[in-house]
Amino acid sequence: MNIATLFKLVPDLVEELEIDAGGTSLDMTWLRLIISEFDDHAIEQAILLKERSAAQVTVIAPGVEGVDEVLFTAAAKGADRLIKLIGDFEAGVNNHSLARAIVTFLKDLQPDLILTGVQAHNDLDGSLGPLVAGFLGIPYVGYVSGVTLSNGKVIAQKEYPGGLIARIEVDLPAVLGIQAAEKPPRYVAVSKVRQAMQTAIIEEHKVGSLDPTGGIPVERMFKPEAGTRAMIIEGDEREIASRLIEIFKEVGVL
Amino acid sequence: MNKDIYVLIEHLQGRVADISYIMLAAARTLVQDTGGEIVGILLGYDVQNLASNLAADRVVYVDHPALAEFTSDGYQYVLADLIAENKPRAVLFGNTSIGHDVANILSSRLELPMVSSCQTILSGGKFVSQICGGKIMAETSPPGMTTLVTMIPGGFKPEEGQSETAPNIITYTPPALDDLRVSVKGYVEPEPGDVDITKEPILIAVGRGIQNQDNIELAEELAKAIGGVVCASRPVVDQGWLPISRLVGKSGNKVKPKLYLALGISGAPEHVEGMVDSNTIIAINSDATAPIFDIAKYGAVIDMLDLIEVLTEQIQAAKG
Numbered sequence: 111m112n113i114a115t116l117f118k119l120v121p122d123l124v125e126e127l128e129i130d131a132g133g134t135s136l137d138m139t140w141l142r143l144i145i146s147e148f149d150d151h152a153i154e155q156a157i158l159l160k161e162r163s164a165a166q167v168t169v170i171a172p173g174v175e176g177v178d179e180v181l182f183t184a185a186a187k188g189a190d191r192l193i194k195l196i197g198d199f200e201a202g203v204n205n206h207s208l209a210r211a212i213v214t215f216l217k218d219l220q221p222d223l224i225l226t227g228v229q230a231h232n233d234l235d236g237s238l239g240p241l242v243a244g245f246l247g248i249p250y251v252g253y254v255s256g257v258t259l260s261n262g263k264v265i266a267q268k269e270y271p272g273g274l275i276a277r278i279e280v281d282l283p284a285v286l287g288i289q290a291a292e293k294p295p296r297y298v299a300v301s302k303v304r305q306a307m308q309t310a311i312i313e314e315h316k317v318g319s320l321d322p323t324g325g326i327p328v329e330r331m332f333k334p335e336a337g338t339r340a341m342i343i344e345g346d347e348r349e350i351a352s353r354l355i356e357i358f359k360e361v362g363v364l
Numbered sequence: 365m366n367k368d369i370y371v372l373i374e375h376l377q378g379r380v381a382d383i384s385y386i387m388l389a390a391a392r393t394l395v396q397d398t399g400g401e402i403v404g405i406l407l408g409y410d411v412q413n414l415a416s417n418l419a420a421d422r423v424v425y426v427d428h429p430a431l432a433e434f435t436s437d438g439y440q441y442v443l444a445d446l447i448a449e450n451k452p453r454a455v456l457f458g459n460t461s462i463g464h465d466v467a468n469i470l471s472s473r474l475e476l477p478m479v480s481s482c483q484t485i486l487s488g489g490k491f492v493s494q495i496c497g498g499k500i501m502a503e504t505s506p507p508g509m510t511t512l513v514t515m516i517p518g519g520f521k522p523e524e525g526q527s528e529t530a531p532n533i534i535t536y537t538p539p540a541l542d543d544l545r546v547s548v549k550g551y552v553e554p555e556p557g558d559v560d561i562t563k564e565p566i567l568i569a570v571g572r573g574i575q576n577q578d579n580i581e582l583a584e585e586l587a588k589a590i591g592g593v594v595c596a597s598r599p600v601v602d603q604g605w606l607p608i609s610r611l612v613g614k615s616g617n618k619v620k621p622k623l624y625l626a627l628g629i630s631g632a633p634e635h636v637e638g639m640v641d642s643n644t645i646i647a648i649n650s651d652a653t654a655p656i657f658d659i660a661k662y663g664a665v666i667d668m669l670d671l672i673e674v675l676t677e678q679i680q681a682a683k684g
Contacts, residue, residue, distance in 0.1 A: 123497045123630065126653065136500070151602070209472060229464065229480075231497050231632070234504075236468040236478040236514075240436075244472025249545040250436050253461040253615065265549065269615045270376055270461050273554030273608050278435070281545035287465075289615065290602045326477050326511070329490070330503040334655065340647055340663030350664045351675040354646065355682050357662055361644045363566050363623045364590060364682060 111165035111259065114221035115156045115189070116212055116242065117149035119174055120232050127333075134328045138202065145180050148227025154291035155257055156225050157188040163259050165223075166190045170215060172199040172208055178312060179303070185310035186302040192310055197317040204325030205233060209241035211317035216246065221283060223264060228252045228287035235325035243285035251278050252287030365509060367400025370455040372443070373418065374462045375406075376434070380414050383458035385525030387515050388419045391456060392524070393485045400453060404531065407431045407442055412533065419527040424534050430541035433548040436465040442538045444474060451510055459514035460614070467512045478512045479504055481633070484519035494518070497632040498655030516633050518640070557609025559593050565622040566592030569612060569639070570600055573628015573649065573668045577605045582672045583627065589679040595619070597635045613638035627668040631656025 121127060122142040130137040156167045168191040169184040171177050181192040195211050197203075203211075216224065229237040229252075243250035255275070256267035266286055268276040280286070343353045358364035369391040374381040384404075391402040401421035406414060409432035415423040424446065431438050443466060447455060455470075457463030459481055471478035484492040486503075491513060493502045561567060568587040574580060583594045595610045595617075612619055614634040624642035629635060631647070631654055639645070640659055647660035650667040657663045664671070 121496060123499060124651070127496060127499050129500075136496075147599075206472070206478075232495050233480045234493055234495055234502055236471050236480055236512075237464065240465060240468030241472040244469040247473070250465060250469050251546060252436075252465045267552075268461060271381075271615060272617060273611070273615075274376070275552040275554075276433075277549040277552065279547050279549050284545070290598075294603045324471055324475065324477055326479055326504040326507050328502045328504055332501050332503075333499065334494070334501055334658055340645075340657045340660035342657075343662060343664040347666060347671045347674045348678075350648075350666060350671060351678045354662075354664075354675060355678050357644075357646065358590065358623065358679070359682075361623055363592075364679065 111159070111163055111223065112219070112221045113156045113159060113165045113167045114216060114219060114224045115153050115167060115169045116224065116226040116238055117145055117153065117169065117171050117180065118208065118230060118238065119143035119171070119176060119180065120146045120230050123231065129331050129333070134331050135202065136331070143174065143176050146227050146230035148229060148288060150295045151291040152225040152227050152288040153184050153187065153189070154293065154295040155288050158292055159257060159259065160188060168193060168219060168221065170195065170212060172197070172203070172211065173314070174199050181312055182306040182310055183298060183303050185306040186298040187296055192312045194312050194314050195317050196314050197320055203320055204235045204322050205238050205241055206235055206324035207320040207322045209238055209245055210321050212238070212242055213245045214317050215315050216242070223282060224285040225288055226285070228254070228289045234328070237287065239285045239287040249280050249284045250287065251280055251284070253289045254286045255290040256292050257286060365451045365453060367395070367398055368403050368450070368452045369394045369400060370403050370405050370446070370452040371420065372455065372457045372463060372466070373404045373406045373414070374458050374460060375408065375411065375414050376462070378411070381458065381460065382522045383460055383463070383515065383517060385419070385522035386517055386520045387456040387458065388525030389520035390485050390515060392419070393487065394454060394489055397487055397489065403452065405443070405446065407439055415533055416530045417526045417528070418531055419525045420531045422532040422534055424536050426536045426538050428538050428541055430544060431538070434462050435544055435546040435548060436469060437544040437546040438541055439466045440469055440473070441541060443470060445539050446536065447474065447476070447510060454506060454511045454513055457512065457514050459516045463514055467514050471512050476510050476512050477507050480514050482513050482515045494633055497630055498636065499653065517637050518633070554609060557607060561593055561595045561610060561612065562617050562619050564593045566590055567595050567619060567621045567624050568592050569595045569597065569624060569626045569629055571597040571627065571629030572599045574600060574605070575669065577603070579669065580605050586672055586676045586679070589676045589683070592623070597629050626656055626660065627672065629656055630654045631659060
């Protein structure tokens with residue numbers, strides 16, 4: 111079983127996000143990028159499958175600043191091959207560009223199963239997983255929170271609202287969009303990541319020029335208007351608690 | 365390209381999803397300026413009755429045993445044919461477990477442009493998407509060819525997409541569907557939880573700000589003091605700190621309690637979808653820019669862990 115896992119880096123939402131001077135994109139100057147949360151779950155799910163079925167796991171990501179550390183972290187968790195796509199990614203690319211770039215590598219790798227996060231918080235022109243599936247002409251199932259291999263197929267646990275789960279059988283090769291791995295992404299000690307930096311190799315794959323067709327240019331980017339913001343309770347924790355007690359009484363829950 | 369707006373009518377287990385009505389309401393805005401009709405696309409097997417209250421000018425109904433359950437393959441084959449034959453101006457899908465699976469794959473398969481997470485449509489047909497956990501809005505214009513759009517709730521009310529008059533229904537014969545690569549083997553119903561959070565009047569909701577499993581106990585103590593129940597956003601459930609029966613949001617429960625106290629929850633759209641209809645929302649978060657403050661009635665910018673024990677003590681004192 112040959113498993114490919116795709117991830118991208120996204121702005122850390124803990125940081126203050128600013129719009130750039132052009133008003134059509136985020137100001138990336140000081141922005142801290144982290145692995146998209148659902149992609150982290152996809153890597154975990156791939157490693158869990160490897161532990162159960164001796165699969166080979168290849169992790170693939172666009173080459174932007176900070177990606178090496180995330181690739182080495184994946185190696186420390188158990189990934190076998192690390193692929194960094196080399197192209198003009200630093201300025202930010204849309205998901206159609208990225209999906210096409212990834213497909214150039216996947217056509218050579220020919221994985222049986224491709225796992226990636228179901229979506230990323232900055233997706234604006236679709237999500238990576240199903241776009242890749244469409245370009246490759248292979249099936250896709252998203253919102254997956256469990257994967258079992260069975261007679262050359264996979265059974266994916268697909269989530270619906272209200273906690274309902276569908277058991278979906280999917281022919282391989284296929285792409286699955288992971289909502290949550292069966293277990294939370296494992297923690298790896300910094301020492302293990304450092305060790306991976308010494309032993310693991312990041313392979314570089316040139317992708318040529320990027321084709322963004324399919325995305326729509328942003329005309330205006332802005333922060334939501336703050337007109338309906340909450341009435342903010344000021345003070346230290348005791349003062350805030352006292353005011354909350356009053357509010358609880360006002361709304362009739364105390 | 366014609367002027368019509370297609371809306372994929374999502375349904376599951378015999379019930380039309382609210383997002384379908386929301387999208388029909390959104391479609392009304394799109395046709396207001398430029399004309400064209402709103403066309404509901406209903407795929408299924410023996411479910412024609414689900415079309416009866418759709419606020420659409422007409423409904424294209426596709427009936428086939430292979431469409432009895434949603435699969436991305438079955439839906440994409442039918443929709444690819446319909447879109448190629450009719451070239452509507454836009455096709456609206458929910459940004460959901462159904463719509464997201466189909467819209468994206470059609471975008472790359474048919475080489476059609478795509479807009480994600482659209483919440484509002486402005487007059488003139490501009491799409492406004494909500495991204496980055498609700499912290500950023502992005503405005504785009506339709507590019508002059510069939511555009512695939514995934515929509516999130518918040519911009520339109522489901523009631524606006526319902527009608528007392530049944531729409532005209534046109535049946536459509538689907539392409540061959542005997543070679544699907546994706547099939548449903550069954551459903552696993554949610555296990556009955558210890559409590560049904562959709563019926564609780566007071567919910568103490570915890571998010572990433574709870575930091576670790578040990579702190580769940582602090583939330584439990586607060587809930588016990590006020591007579592409520594603890595629920596959570598996705599990261600807490602994914603960590604296994606609370607069972608999925610306590611999940612509020614897109615893939616969990618939709619709740620409407622009297623009080624929703626959101627502790628350390630940022631207010632990502634996926635969570636907001638499940639609790640925005642609560643009577644009184646109070647948000648406690650250390651990040652003053654967290655989107656949760658945009659929907660809460662009251663808020664305090666403080667680390668939930670600095671507040672929670674003091675609040676529990678004061679509630680206990682107030683109750684005597």
